[in-house]
Amino acid sequence: MKIRSNSLASVVALAMAVAAPLAALADGMPSAPGSQKGRHAQKKSHPKGHPAPMIAVMQKANSSGVTLQYRLDAVPQVGRAVPVVLEFDGVTDPNGASVRFSADAGLTLRGADALTLPAGQRSSATVFVTSEQEGLAYLNVFIGQNERSSAVSIPIQTGSAVPAMKPSGELQSTPGGGDIITMPAK
Numbered sequence: 001m002k003i004r005s006n007s008l009a010s011v012v013a014l015a016m017a018v019a020a021p022l023a024a025l026a027d028g029m030p031s032a033p034g035s036q037k038g039r040h041a042q043k044k045s046h047p048k049g050h051p052a053p054m055i056a057v058m059q060k061a062n063s064s065g066v067t068l069q070y071r072l073d074a075v076p077q078v079g080r081a082v083p084v085v086l087e088f089d090g091v092t093d094p095n096g097a098s099v100r101f102s103a104d105a106g107l108t109l110r111g112a113d114a115l116t117l118p119a120g121q122r123s124s125a126t127v128f129v130t131s132e133q134e135g136l137a138y139l140n141v142f143i144g145q146n147e148r149s150s151a152v153s154i155p156i157q158t159g160s161a162v163p164a165m166k167p168s169g170e171l172q173s174t175p176g177g178g179d180i181i182t183m184p185a186k
Contacts, residue, residue, distance in 0.1 A: 051071060051085075052071045052073070053071065054069035054070065054071050054085075054087060055069060055070055055071060056068075056069050057069065057070070063143075063148065063149075063150040064143045064144055064145040064148045064149050064150040065092065065146070065148065066088055066089070066097050066117065066145055067088065067089045067090045068086065068087070068088055068141065068150075068152055069086070069087045070084060070085060070086045070087070070154055071084075072084055072085075076129075076131050076156050076157060076158040076159075077131070078131050078132065078134060078158055079130065079131070079132075080131075081129070081130045082128065082130070083126050083127075083128055084127050084129055084139055084156075085124065085125075085126050086124060086125050086126070086141070087122060087124045088117050088123045088124070088125075088143070089122045089123075091118065091123075091145060092119060092120075092145070092146070093145045093146045094119050095119070096116050096118050097116070097119075097143060097145035098114065098116055098117075098143070098144045098145075099114060099115040099116075099117060099125075099142070099143050099144075100114045100141075100142045100144075101113055101114070101139065101141055102139075102140045102142075103129060103138075103139055103140070104137040104138045104139075105137070106131065107130070107131055107132065107138070107139065108129065108132065109129055109139065110127070110128040110129070111125075111126065111127035127139070129156055131156060131158035133158070134158050134159030134160070134161040135157075135158060135161045136158075136161075137155075137158070138154060138155055138156065139153070139154040139156055140152070140153050140154075141153075169181035169182055169183040
């Protein structure tokens with residue numbers, strides 16, 4: 001059997017086109033452009049003096065269009081300020097984009113409460129959060145551009161205390177054999 005060279009080249013090109021996406025999915029989670037690769041990227045340890053990698057926030061289709069990456073420059077401890085470094089990019093509105101910060105209960109925010117980001121350039125800011133107790137709280141970042149907005153909640157885990165859900169519902173079985181939690185209307 002004689003294989004024509006252009007057919008062989010087509011088969012090789014097809015095999016390479018299929019193999020590349022499969023390699024990206026090898027650990028079960030594709031990487032976003034410009035972000036760390038895969039779900040295990042944040043678990044790497046970094047030598048002292050070297051900052052942790054930036055964590056890219058996924059954008060929704062109807063978001064402001066401004067990209068956000070962040071990192072915590074210290075391990076959160078009760079009563080100690082932790083620097084949260086933020087990088088913004090993708091501002092296309094000639095008037096810039098607006099950013100506003102707020103913190104959940106149990107978390108004190110120090111630094112700018114609001115920023116204006118210039119168009120066409122990457123901007124960075126550092127805010128400081130202080131945990132008043134162990135547990136999980138969020139630094140909330142609200143971004144607006146071109147009458148569209150994005151809301152991002154950055155988790156600040158202090159200590160090993162995990163949040164507990166309030167028992168406000170009752171577990172019941174459905175006729176089909178499934179379980180549901182009924183909750184009172186407020």
